[in-house]
Amino acid sequence: MPLKRSALGVIFCSFxxxxxxxxxxxxxxxxxxxxxLFQGWQTFVGGLLLMVSGKLGWVEISSFPRSAVLSWLPGSLLFVGNIYAGSRALSRLPIPIFFTLHNASEFVTVLILKLTQRERTSWTKLFSVILLMVSAISLPLNDQQFDPGGYVWAVVHLSCVGGYRVFQKLPKSSHLSDLEQQYVNYLFSVLLLAFAAHPTGDLLGALEFPFILSYKFHSGCCASALLGFFLLLATVKLKSSLPVEHCGAWVFLAKVLATWLSPFVFNIVVNVSTLCCVLLSNCGEALLVYSNRTASER
Known part of the structure:
Protein backbone atom coordinates (compact mmCIF):
# COMPACT_ATOMS: atom_id res chain seq x y z
CA MET A 1 0.00 0.00 0.00
CA PRO A 2 2.74 2.60 0.82
CA LEU A 3 4.42 1.78 -2.52
CA LYS A 4 1.12 2.29 -4.35
CA ARG A 5 0.59 5.64 -2.64
CA SER A 6 4.13 6.71 -3.45
CA ALA A 7 3.63 5.76 -7.09
CA LEU A 8 0.43 7.83 -7.16
CA GLY A 9 2.32 10.80 -5.70
CA VAL A 10 5.11 10.47 -8.27
CA ILE A 11 2.54 10.36 -11.09
CA PHE A 12 0.85 13.47 -9.69
CA CYS A 13 4.17 15.34 -9.44
CA SER A 14 5.09 14.35 -12.99
CA PHE A 15 1.83 15.63 -14.46
CA LEU A 37 -8.71 31.25 -26.12
CA PHE A 38 -5.94 29.28 -24.40
CA GLN A 39 -7.93 28.62 -21.24
CA GLY A 40 -11.16 28.22 -23.22
CA TRP A 41 -9.50 25.46 -25.25
CA GLN A 42 -8.16 23.75 -22.13
CA THR A 43 -11.51 23.84 -20.31
CA PHE A 44 -13.39 22.70 -23.42
CA VAL A 45 -11.13 19.67 -23.86
CA GLY A 46 -11.18 18.97 -20.12
CA GLY A 47 -14.98 19.18 -19.96
CA LEU A 48 -15.38 17.01 -23.06
CA LEU A 49 -13.01 14.32 -21.77
CA LEU A 50 -14.65 14.41 -18.35
CA MET A 51 -18.10 13.99 -19.90
CA VAL A 52 -16.94 11.09 -22.11
CA SER A 53 -15.15 9.46 -19.17
CA GLY A 54 -18.33 9.72 -17.11
CA LYS A 55 -20.46 8.21 -19.89
CA LEU A 56 -18.02 5.30 -20.23
CA GLY A 57 -17.99 4.74 -16.49
CA TRP A 58 -14.29 5.53 -16.08
CA VAL A 59 -15.05 8.26 -13.55
CA GLU A 60 -18.11 8.78 -11.38
CA ILE A 61 -20.17 11.83 -12.27
CA SER A 62 -23.76 11.60 -11.04
CA SER A 63 -26.65 13.69 -12.25
CA PHE A 64 -26.97 16.65 -9.90
CA PRO A 65 -29.86 19.08 -9.35
CA ARG A 66 -29.90 22.53 -10.89
CA SER A 67 -29.94 24.09 -7.41
CA ALA A 68 -26.54 22.52 -6.67
CA VAL A 69 -25.15 23.98 -9.90
CA LEU A 70 -26.52 27.44 -9.14
CA SER A 71 -25.09 27.38 -5.63
CA TRP A 72 -21.68 26.47 -7.06
CA LEU A 73 -21.57 29.25 -9.70
CA PRO A 74 -19.66 31.71 -7.43
CA GLY A 75 -16.97 29.03 -7.13
CA SER A 76 -16.92 28.67 -10.92
CA LEU A 77 -16.50 32.43 -11.26
CA LEU A 78 -13.52 32.32 -8.90
CA PHE A 79 -12.15 29.39 -10.94
CA VAL A 80 -12.32 31.44 -14.15
CA GLY A 81 -10.56 34.33 -12.43
CA ASN A 82 -7.94 31.88 -11.20
CA ILE A 83 -7.10 30.37 -14.60
CA TYR A 84 -7.42 33.62 -16.58
CA ALA A 85 -5.25 35.72 -14.25
CA GLY A 86 -2.91 32.74 -13.78
CA SER A 87 -2.30 32.54 -17.53
CA ARG A 88 -1.63 36.26 -17.69
CA ALA A 89 0.82 36.06 -14.81
CA LEU A 90 2.56 32.86 -15.97
CA SER A 91 3.12 34.31 -19.44
CA ARG A 92 5.05 37.26 -17.96
CA LEU A 93 6.75 35.86 -14.86
CA PRO A 94 9.35 33.10 -14.38
CA ILE A 95 7.97 29.94 -12.79
CA PRO A 96 9.86 30.40 -9.45
CA ILE A 97 8.43 33.90 -9.05
CA PHE A 98 4.97 32.77 -10.14
CA PHE A 99 4.87 30.02 -7.50
CA THR A 100 6.23 32.32 -4.80
CA LEU A 101 3.35 34.71 -5.45
CA HIS A 102 0.88 31.85 -5.85
CA ASN A 103 1.81 30.49 -2.40
CA ALA A 104 0.62 33.75 -0.83
CA SER A 105 -2.93 32.57 -1.59
CA GLU A 106 -2.66 30.61 1.68
CA PHE A 107 -2.53 33.94 3.52
CA VAL A 108 -5.70 35.04 1.71
CA THR A 109 -7.45 31.81 2.70
CA VAL A 110 -6.48 32.11 6.37
CA LEU A 111 -7.44 35.81 6.44
CA ILE A 112 -10.90 35.20 4.94
CA LEU A 113 -11.61 32.29 7.30
CA LYS A 114 -10.43 34.39 10.24
CA LEU A 115 -12.71 37.30 9.32
CA THR A 116 -15.80 35.33 8.29
CA GLN A 117 -15.76 32.18 10.43
CA ARG A 118 -13.46 33.15 13.31
CA GLU A 119 -11.47 30.01 12.59
CA ARG A 120 -8.77 29.29 15.15
CA THR A 121 -5.28 29.17 13.70
CA SER A 122 -2.25 27.61 15.36
CA TRP A 123 0.84 29.74 15.85
CA THR A 124 2.81 27.45 13.56
CA LYS A 125 0.34 27.86 10.71
CA LEU A 126 0.06 31.59 11.32
CA PHE A 127 3.84 31.97 11.19
CA SER A 128 4.02 29.88 8.00
CA VAL A 129 1.48 32.02 6.10
CA ILE A 130 3.25 35.17 7.30
CA LEU A 131 6.47 33.80 5.79
CA LEU A 132 4.63 33.12 2.53
CA MET A 133 3.23 36.66 2.48
CA VAL A 134 6.55 38.31 3.39
CA SER A 135 8.34 36.43 0.60
CA ALA A 136 5.68 37.52 -1.92
CA ILE A 137 5.76 41.16 -0.82
CA SER A 138 9.57 41.22 -0.92
CA LEU A 139 9.73 39.94 -4.50
CA PRO A 140 8.90 43.16 -6.40
CA LEU A 141 11.46 45.02 -4.27
CA ASN A 142 14.24 42.65 -5.35
CA ASP A 143 13.22 41.49 -8.83
CA GLN A 144 15.65 42.88 -11.42
CA GLN A 145 13.18 42.11 -14.22
CA PHE A 146 10.17 43.56 -12.41
CA ASP A 147 7.05 43.35 -14.59
CA PRO A 148 4.21 45.42 -13.06
CA GLY A 149 1.56 43.77 -15.25
CA GLY A 150 2.72 40.29 -14.34
CA TYR A 151 2.60 41.07 -10.63
CA VAL A 152 -0.87 42.63 -10.87
CA TRP A 153 -2.25 39.54 -12.59
CA ALA A 154 -0.49 37.35 -10.03
CA VAL A 155 -2.25 39.23 -7.21
CA VAL A 156 -5.62 38.69 -8.92
CA HIS A 157 -4.70 35.02 -9.38
CA LEU A 158 -3.70 34.39 -5.76
CA SER A 159 -6.79 36.24 -4.52
CA CYS A 160 -9.06 34.01 -6.62
CA VAL A 161 -7.19 30.88 -5.52
CA GLY A 162 -7.53 31.84 -1.87
CA GLY A 163 -11.21 32.68 -2.26
CA TYR A 164 -11.88 29.46 -4.18
CA ARG A 165 -10.23 27.42 -1.44
CA VAL A 166 -12.52 29.04 1.14
CA PHE A 167 -15.61 28.52 -1.02
CA GLN A 168 -14.83 24.80 -1.28
CA LYS A 169 -15.04 24.55 2.51
CA LEU A 170 -18.59 25.91 2.65
CA PRO A 171 -21.38 23.39 3.34
CA LYS A 172 -22.99 24.03 -0.06
CA SER A 173 -19.89 22.67 -1.83
CA SER A 174 -20.49 19.24 -0.29
CA HIS A 175 -23.46 18.76 -2.62
CA LEU A 176 -21.03 18.12 -5.48
CA SER A 177 -18.01 15.83 -5.63
CA ASP A 178 -14.61 17.18 -6.69
CA LEU A 179 -15.10 15.92 -10.25
CA GLU A 180 -18.63 17.33 -10.41
CA GLN A 181 -17.38 20.70 -9.19
CA GLN A 182 -14.70 20.67 -11.86
CA TYR A 183 -17.24 19.64 -14.52
CA VAL A 184 -19.40 22.65 -13.66
CA ASN A 185 -16.26 24.82 -13.66
CA TYR A 186 -15.36 23.61 -17.14
CA LEU A 187 -18.83 24.25 -18.58
CA PHE A 188 -19.08 27.71 -17.02
CA SER A 189 -15.54 28.60 -18.11
CA VAL A 190 -16.11 27.60 -21.74
CA LEU A 191 -19.26 29.73 -21.95
CA LEU A 192 -17.78 32.77 -20.20
CA LEU A 193 -14.43 32.68 -22.02
CA ALA A 194 -16.13 32.15 -25.40
CA PHE A 195 -18.21 35.30 -24.90
CA ALA A 196 -15.13 37.22 -23.71
CA ALA A 197 -12.86 36.22 -26.61
CA HIS A 198 -14.01 38.98 -28.97
CA PRO A 199 -14.39 41.92 -26.51
CA THR A 200 -10.90 41.31 -25.13
CA GLY A 201 -9.39 41.27 -28.63
CA ASP A 202 -8.01 37.76 -28.21
CA LEU A 203 -9.94 36.39 -31.18
CA LEU A 204 -8.56 38.94 -33.63
CA GLY A 205 -5.09 38.72 -32.10
CA ALA A 206 -5.00 34.94 -32.44
CA LEU A 207 -5.82 35.18 -36.16
CA GLU A 208 -2.63 37.21 -36.61
CA PHE A 209 -0.53 34.97 -34.37
CA PRO A 210 2.64 34.02 -36.33
CA PHE A 211 2.73 30.41 -35.08
CA ILE A 212 -0.94 29.66 -35.77
CA LEU A 213 0.02 27.10 -38.45
CA SER A 214 3.06 25.77 -36.60
CA TYR A 215 3.09 22.14 -35.47
CA LYS A 216 4.87 23.29 -32.28
CA PHE A 217 1.92 25.51 -31.44
CA HIS A 218 -0.70 22.85 -32.11
CA SER A 219 1.33 20.19 -30.29
CA GLY A 220 1.81 22.47 -27.28
CA CYS A 221 -1.88 23.38 -27.08
CA CYS A 222 -3.02 19.77 -27.42
CA ALA A 223 -0.48 18.62 -24.83
CA SER A 224 -1.49 21.36 -22.37
CA ALA A 225 -5.17 20.39 -22.59
CA LEU A 226 -4.51 16.66 -22.18
CA LEU A 227 -2.01 17.17 -19.37
CA GLY A 228 -4.47 19.44 -17.55
CA PHE A 229 -7.10 16.71 -17.69
CA PHE A 230 -4.71 13.99 -16.49
CA LEU A 231 -3.50 16.30 -13.73
CA LEU A 232 -7.13 16.72 -12.62
CA LEU A 233 -7.63 12.95 -12.47
CA ALA A 234 -4.34 12.47 -10.60
CA THR A 235 -5.28 15.21 -8.13
CA VAL A 236 -8.71 13.73 -7.42
CA LYS A 237 -7.22 10.24 -7.04
CA LEU A 238 -4.54 11.58 -4.70
CA LYS A 239 -7.12 13.36 -2.52
CA SER A 240 -9.31 10.27 -2.32
CA SER A 241 -6.43 7.92 -1.48
CA LEU A 242 -4.40 9.96 1.00
CA PRO A 243 -5.11 12.13 4.05
CA VAL A 244 -5.28 15.87 3.40
CA GLU A 245 -1.92 16.57 5.06
CA HIS A 246 -0.19 13.94 2.89
CA CYS A 247 -1.74 15.44 -0.24
CA GLY A 248 -0.37 18.80 0.84
CA ALA A 249 3.10 17.30 1.10
CA TRP A 250 2.92 15.96 -2.47
CA VAL A 251 1.65 19.30 -3.77
CA PHE A 252 4.53 21.02 -1.99
CA LEU A 253 7.01 18.59 -3.55
CA ALA A 254 5.51 19.17 -7.01
CA LYS A 255 5.87 22.96 -6.65
CA VAL A 256 9.46 22.63 -5.44
CA LEU A 257 10.34 20.40 -8.40
CA ALA A 258 8.71 22.78 -10.87
CA THR A 259 10.46 25.76 -9.26
CA TRP A 260 13.98 24.38 -9.19
CA LEU A 261 13.85 22.45 -12.46
CA SER A 262 12.50 25.39 -14.46
CA PRO A 263 15.91 27.16 -14.82
CA PHE A 264 17.15 24.09 -16.70
CA VAL A 265 14.28 24.39 -19.19
CA PHE A 266 13.63 28.13 -19.50
CA ASN A 267 15.89 31.17 -19.58
CA ILE A 268 15.55 32.71 -16.11
CA VAL A 269 17.51 35.61 -14.65
CA VAL A 270 17.42 35.94 -10.85
CA ASN A 271 19.62 37.65 -8.29
CA VAL A 272 20.53 36.56 -4.78
CA SER A 273 17.73 38.59 -3.18
CA THR A 274 15.09 37.05 -5.44
CA LEU A 275 16.50 33.60 -4.75
CA CYS A 276 16.19 34.23 -1.02
CA CYS A 277 12.52 35.18 -1.48
CA VAL A 278 11.88 31.91 -3.33
CA LEU A 279 13.67 29.92 -0.62
CA LEU A 280 11.73 31.73 2.10
CA SER A 281 8.49 30.82 0.34
CA ASN A 282 9.57 27.16 0.16
CA CYS A 283 10.35 27.20 3.89
CA GLY A 284 6.99 28.81 4.65
CA GLU A 285 5.10 26.20 2.64
CA ALA A 286 7.07 23.36 4.24
CA LEU A 287 6.16 24.74 7.66
CA LEU A 288 2.52 25.00 6.55
CA VAL A 289 2.52 21.32 5.54
CA TYR A 290 4.02 20.43 8.92
CA SER A 291 1.45 22.52 10.83
CA ASN A 292 -1.44 20.89 8.94
CA ARG A 293 -0.05 17.45 9.69
CA THR A 294 0.38 18.30 13.37
CA ALA A 295 -3.19 19.63 13.56
CA SER A 296 -4.60 16.44 11.98
CA GLU A 297 -2.81 14.25 14.54
CA ARG A 298 -4.39 15.99 17.51
Whole structure:
Protein backbone atom coordinates (compact mmCIF):
# COMPACT_ATOMS: atom_id res chain seq x y z
CA MET A 1 0.00 0.00 0.00
CA PRO A 2 2.74 2.60 0.82
CA LEU A 3 4.42 1.78 -2.52
CA LYS A 4 1.12 2.29 -4.35
CA ARG A 5 0.59 5.64 -2.64
CA SER A 6 4.13 6.71 -3.45
CA ALA A 7 3.63 5.76 -7.09
CA LEU A 8 0.43 7.83 -7.16
CA GLY A 9 2.32 10.80 -5.70
CA VAL A 10 5.11 10.47 -8.27
CA ILE A 11 2.54 10.36 -11.09
CA PHE A 12 0.85 13.47 -9.69
CA CYS A 13 4.17 15.34 -9.44
CA SER A 14 5.09 14.35 -12.99
CA PHE A 15 1.83 15.63 -14.46
CA UNK A 16 2.05 18.77 -12.32
CA UNK A 17 5.56 19.72 -13.45
CA UNK A 18 5.11 18.80 -17.10
CA UNK A 19 1.74 20.56 -17.26
CA UNK A 20 3.16 23.84 -15.95
CA UNK A 21 6.19 23.58 -18.20
CA UNK A 22 3.98 23.02 -21.24
CA UNK A 23 1.75 25.97 -20.37
CA UNK A 24 4.81 28.14 -19.83
CA UNK A 25 6.22 27.06 -23.20
CA UNK A 26 3.04 28.02 -25.08
CA UNK A 27 2.51 31.27 -23.16
CA UNK A 28 6.10 32.55 -22.95
CA UNK A 29 8.26 30.84 -25.56
CA UNK A 30 5.64 30.82 -28.31
CA UNK A 31 4.11 33.99 -26.80
CA UNK A 32 0.49 32.90 -27.27
CA UNK A 33 -0.80 35.49 -24.79
CA UNK A 34 -4.52 35.11 -25.47
CA UNK A 35 -5.87 33.60 -22.23
CA UNK A 36 -9.55 33.54 -23.20
CA LEU A 37 -8.71 31.25 -26.12
CA PHE A 38 -5.94 29.28 -24.40
CA GLN A 39 -7.93 28.62 -21.24
CA GLY A 40 -11.16 28.22 -23.22
CA TRP A 41 -9.50 25.46 -25.25
CA GLN A 42 -8.16 23.75 -22.13
CA THR A 43 -11.51 23.84 -20.31
CA PHE A 44 -13.39 22.70 -23.42
CA VAL A 45 -11.13 19.67 -23.86
CA GLY A 46 -11.18 18.97 -20.12
CA GLY A 47 -14.98 19.18 -19.96
CA LEU A 48 -15.38 17.01 -23.06
CA LEU A 49 -13.01 14.32 -21.77
CA LEU A 50 -14.65 14.41 -18.35
CA MET A 51 -18.10 13.99 -19.90
CA VAL A 52 -16.94 11.09 -22.11
CA SER A 53 -15.15 9.46 -19.17
CA GLY A 54 -18.33 9.72 -17.11
CA LYS A 55 -20.46 8.21 -19.89
CA LEU A 56 -18.02 5.30 -20.23
CA GLY A 57 -17.99 4.74 -16.49
CA TRP A 58 -14.29 5.53 -16.08
CA VAL A 59 -15.05 8.26 -13.55
CA GLU A 60 -18.11 8.78 -11.38
CA ILE A 61 -20.17 11.83 -12.27
CA SER A 62 -23.76 11.60 -11.04
CA SER A 63 -26.65 13.69 -12.25
CA PHE A 64 -26.97 16.65 -9.90
CA PRO A 65 -29.86 19.08 -9.35
CA ARG A 66 -29.90 22.53 -10.89
CA SER A 67 -29.94 24.09 -7.41
CA ALA A 68 -26.54 22.52 -6.67
CA VAL A 69 -25.15 23.98 -9.90
CA LEU A 70 -26.52 27.44 -9.14
CA SER A 71 -25.09 27.38 -5.63
CA TRP A 72 -21.68 26.47 -7.06
CA LEU A 73 -21.57 29.25 -9.70
CA PRO A 74 -19.66 31.71 -7.43
CA GLY A 75 -16.97 29.03 -7.13
CA SER A 76 -16.92 28.67 -10.92
CA LEU A 77 -16.50 32.43 -11.26
CA LEU A 78 -13.52 32.32 -8.90
CA PHE A 79 -12.15 29.39 -10.94
CA VAL A 80 -12.32 31.44 -14.15
CA GLY A 81 -10.56 34.33 -12.43
CA ASN A 82 -7.94 31.88 -11.20
CA ILE A 83 -7.10 30.37 -14.60
CA TYR A 84 -7.42 33.62 -16.58
CA ALA A 85 -5.25 35.72 -14.25
CA GLY A 86 -2.91 32.74 -13.78
CA SER A 87 -2.30 32.54 -17.53
CA ARG A 88 -1.63 36.26 -17.69
CA ALA A 89 0.82 36.06 -14.81
CA LEU A 90 2.56 32.86 -15.97
CA SER A 91 3.12 34.31 -19.44
CA ARG A 92 5.05 37.26 -17.96
CA LEU A 93 6.75 35.86 -14.86
CA PRO A 94 9.35 33.10 -14.38
CA ILE A 95 7.97 29.94 -12.79
CA PRO A 96 9.86 30.40 -9.45
CA ILE A 97 8.43 33.90 -9.05
CA PHE A 98 4.97 32.77 -10.14
CA PHE A 99 4.87 30.02 -7.50
CA THR A 100 6.23 32.32 -4.80
CA LEU A 101 3.35 34.71 -5.45
CA HIS A 102 0.88 31.85 -5.85
CA ASN A 103 1.81 30.49 -2.40
CA ALA A 104 0.62 33.75 -0.83
CA SER A 105 -2.93 32.57 -1.59
CA GLU A 106 -2.66 30.61 1.68
CA PHE A 107 -2.53 33.94 3.52
CA VAL A 108 -5.70 35.04 1.71
CA THR A 109 -7.45 31.81 2.70
CA VAL A 110 -6.48 32.11 6.37
CA LEU A 111 -7.44 35.81 6.44
CA ILE A 112 -10.90 35.20 4.94
CA LEU A 113 -11.61 32.29 7.30
CA LYS A 114 -10.43 34.39 10.24
CA LEU A 115 -12.71 37.30 9.32
CA THR A 116 -15.80 35.33 8.29
CA GLN A 117 -15.76 32.18 10.43
CA ARG A 118 -13.46 33.15 13.31
CA GLU A 119 -11.47 30.01 12.59
CA ARG A 120 -8.77 29.29 15.15
CA THR A 121 -5.28 29.17 13.70
CA SER A 122 -2.25 27.61 15.36
CA TRP A 123 0.84 29.74 15.85
CA THR A 124 2.81 27.45 13.56
CA LYS A 125 0.34 27.86 10.71
CA LEU A 126 0.06 31.59 11.32
CA PHE A 127 3.84 31.97 11.19
CA SER A 128 4.02 29.88 8.00
CA VAL A 129 1.48 32.02 6.10
CA ILE A 130 3.25 35.17 7.30
CA LEU A 131 6.47 33.80 5.79
CA LEU A 132 4.63 33.12 2.53
CA MET A 133 3.23 36.66 2.48
CA VAL A 134 6.55 38.31 3.39
CA SER A 135 8.34 36.43 0.60
CA ALA A 136 5.68 37.52 -1.92
CA ILE A 137 5.76 41.16 -0.82
CA SER A 138 9.57 41.22 -0.92
CA LEU A 139 9.73 39.94 -4.50
CA PRO A 140 8.90 43.16 -6.40
CA LEU A 141 11.46 45.02 -4.27
CA ASN A 142 14.24 42.65 -5.35
CA ASP A 143 13.22 41.49 -8.83
CA GLN A 144 15.65 42.88 -11.42
CA GLN A 145 13.18 42.11 -14.22
CA PHE A 146 10.17 43.56 -12.41
CA ASP A 147 7.05 43.35 -14.59
CA PRO A 148 4.21 45.42 -13.06
CA GLY A 149 1.56 43.77 -15.25
CA GLY A 150 2.72 40.29 -14.34
CA TYR A 151 2.60 41.07 -10.63
CA VAL A 152 -0.87 42.63 -10.87
CA TRP A 153 -2.25 39.54 -12.59
CA ALA A 154 -0.49 37.35 -10.03
CA VAL A 155 -2.25 39.23 -7.21
CA VAL A 156 -5.62 38.69 -8.92
CA HIS A 157 -4.70 35.02 -9.38
CA LEU A 158 -3.70 34.39 -5.76
CA SER A 159 -6.79 36.24 -4.52
CA CYS A 160 -9.06 34.01 -6.62
CA VAL A 161 -7.19 30.88 -5.52
CA GLY A 162 -7.53 31.84 -1.87
CA GLY A 163 -11.21 32.68 -2.26
CA TYR A 164 -11.88 29.46 -4.18
CA ARG A 165 -10.23 27.42 -1.44
CA VAL A 166 -12.52 29.04 1.14
CA PHE A 167 -15.61 28.52 -1.02
CA GLN A 168 -14.83 24.80 -1.28
CA LYS A 169 -15.04 24.55 2.51
CA LEU A 170 -18.59 25.91 2.65
CA PRO A 171 -21.38 23.39 3.34
CA LYS A 172 -22.99 24.03 -0.06
CA SER A 173 -19.89 22.67 -1.83
CA SER A 174 -20.49 19.24 -0.29
CA HIS A 175 -23.46 18.76 -2.62
CA LEU A 176 -21.03 18.12 -5.48
CA SER A 177 -18.01 15.83 -5.63
CA ASP A 178 -14.61 17.18 -6.69
CA LEU A 179 -15.10 15.92 -10.25
CA GLU A 180 -18.63 17.33 -10.41
CA GLN A 181 -17.38 20.70 -9.19
CA GLN A 182 -14.70 20.67 -11.86
CA TYR A 183 -17.24 19.64 -14.52
CA VAL A 184 -19.40 22.65 -13.66
CA ASN A 185 -16.26 24.82 -13.66
CA TYR A 186 -15.36 23.61 -17.14
CA LEU A 187 -18.83 24.25 -18.58
CA PHE A 188 -19.08 27.71 -17.02
CA SER A 189 -15.54 28.60 -18.11
CA VAL A 190 -16.11 27.60 -21.74
CA LEU A 191 -19.26 29.73 -21.95
CA LEU A 192 -17.78 32.77 -20.20
CA LEU A 193 -14.43 32.68 -22.02
CA ALA A 194 -16.13 32.15 -25.40
CA PHE A 195 -18.21 35.30 -24.90
CA ALA A 196 -15.13 37.22 -23.71
CA ALA A 197 -12.86 36.22 -26.61
CA HIS A 198 -14.01 38.98 -28.97
CA PRO A 199 -14.39 41.92 -26.51
CA THR A 200 -10.90 41.31 -25.13
CA GLY A 201 -9.39 41.27 -28.63
CA ASP A 202 -8.01 37.76 -28.21
CA LEU A 203 -9.94 36.39 -31.18
CA LEU A 204 -8.56 38.94 -33.63
CA GLY A 205 -5.09 38.72 -32.10
CA ALA A 206 -5.00 34.94 -32.44
CA LEU A 207 -5.82 35.18 -36.16
CA GLU A 208 -2.63 37.21 -36.61
CA PHE A 209 -0.53 34.97 -34.37
CA PRO A 210 2.64 34.02 -36.33
CA PHE A 211 2.73 30.41 -35.08
CA ILE A 212 -0.94 29.66 -35.77
CA LEU A 213 0.02 27.10 -38.45
CA SER A 214 3.06 25.77 -36.60
CA TYR A 215 3.09 22.14 -35.47
CA LYS A 216 4.87 23.29 -32.28
CA PHE A 217 1.92 25.51 -31.44
CA HIS A 218 -0.70 22.85 -32.11
CA SER A 219 1.33 20.19 -30.29
CA GLY A 220 1.81 22.47 -27.28
CA CYS A 221 -1.88 23.38 -27.08
CA CYS A 222 -3.02 19.77 -27.42
CA ALA A 223 -0.48 18.62 -24.83
CA SER A 224 -1.49 21.36 -22.37
CA ALA A 225 -5.17 20.39 -22.59
CA LEU A 226 -4.51 16.66 -22.18
CA LEU A 227 -2.01 17.17 -19.37
CA GLY A 228 -4.47 19.44 -17.55
CA PHE A 229 -7.10 16.71 -17.69
CA PHE A 230 -4.71 13.99 -16.49
CA LEU A 231 -3.50 16.30 -13.73
CA LEU A 232 -7.13 16.72 -12.62
CA LEU A 233 -7.63 12.95 -12.47
CA ALA A 234 -4.34 12.47 -10.60
CA THR A 235 -5.28 15.21 -8.13
CA VAL A 236 -8.71 13.73 -7.42
CA LYS A 237 -7.22 10.24 -7.04
CA LEU A 238 -4.54 11.58 -4.70
CA LYS A 239 -7.12 13.36 -2.52
CA SER A 240 -9.31 10.27 -2.32
CA SER A 241 -6.43 7.92 -1.48
CA LEU A 242 -4.40 9.96 1.00
CA PRO A 243 -5.11 12.13 4.05
CA VAL A 244 -5.28 15.87 3.40
CA GLU A 245 -1.92 16.57 5.06
CA HIS A 246 -0.19 13.94 2.89
CA CYS A 247 -1.74 15.44 -0.24
CA GLY A 248 -0.37 18.80 0.84
CA ALA A 249 3.10 17.30 1.10
CA TRP A 250 2.92 15.96 -2.47
CA VAL A 251 1.65 19.30 -3.77
CA PHE A 252 4.53 21.02 -1.99
CA LEU A 253 7.01 18.59 -3.55
CA ALA A 254 5.51 19.17 -7.01
CA LYS A 255 5.87 22.96 -6.65
CA VAL A 256 9.46 22.63 -5.44
CA LEU A 257 10.34 20.40 -8.40
CA ALA A 258 8.71 22.78 -10.87
CA THR A 259 10.46 25.76 -9.26
CA TRP A 260 13.98 24.38 -9.19
CA LEU A 261 13.85 22.45 -12.46
CA SER A 262 12.50 25.39 -14.46
CA PRO A 263 15.91 27.16 -14.82
CA PHE A 264 17.15 24.09 -16.70
CA VAL A 265 14.28 24.39 -19.19
CA PHE A 266 13.63 28.13 -19.50
CA ASN A 267 15.89 31.17 -19.58
CA ILE A 268 15.55 32.71 -16.11
CA VAL A 269 17.51 35.61 -14.65
CA VAL A 270 17.42 35.94 -10.85
CA ASN A 271 19.62 37.65 -8.29
CA VAL A 272 20.53 36.56 -4.78
CA SER A 273 17.73 38.59 -3.18
CA THR A 274 15.09 37.05 -5.44
CA LEU A 275 16.50 33.60 -4.75
CA CYS A 276 16.19 34.23 -1.02
CA CYS A 277 12.52 35.18 -1.48
CA VAL A 278 11.88 31.91 -3.33
CA LEU A 279 13.67 29.92 -0.62
CA LEU A 280 11.73 31.73 2.10
CA SER A 281 8.49 30.82 0.34
CA ASN A 282 9.57 27.16 0.16
CA CYS A 283 10.35 27.20 3.89
CA GLY A 284 6.99 28.81 4.65
CA GLU A 285 5.10 26.20 2.64
CA ALA A 286 7.07 23.36 4.24
CA LEU A 287 6.16 24.74 7.66
CA LEU A 288 2.52 25.00 6.55
CA VAL A 289 2.52 21.32 5.54
CA TYR A 290 4.02 20.43 8.92
CA SER A 291 1.45 22.52 10.83
CA ASN A 292 -1.44 20.89 8.94
CA ARG A 293 -0.05 17.45 9.69
CA THR A 294 0.38 18.30 13.37
CA ALA A 295 -3.19 19.63 13.56
CA SER A 296 -4.60 16.44 11.98
CA GLU A 297 -2.81 14.25 14.54
CA ARG A 298 -4.39 15.99 17.51
Missing amino acids: YVISYFTNKYVLSVLKFTFPT
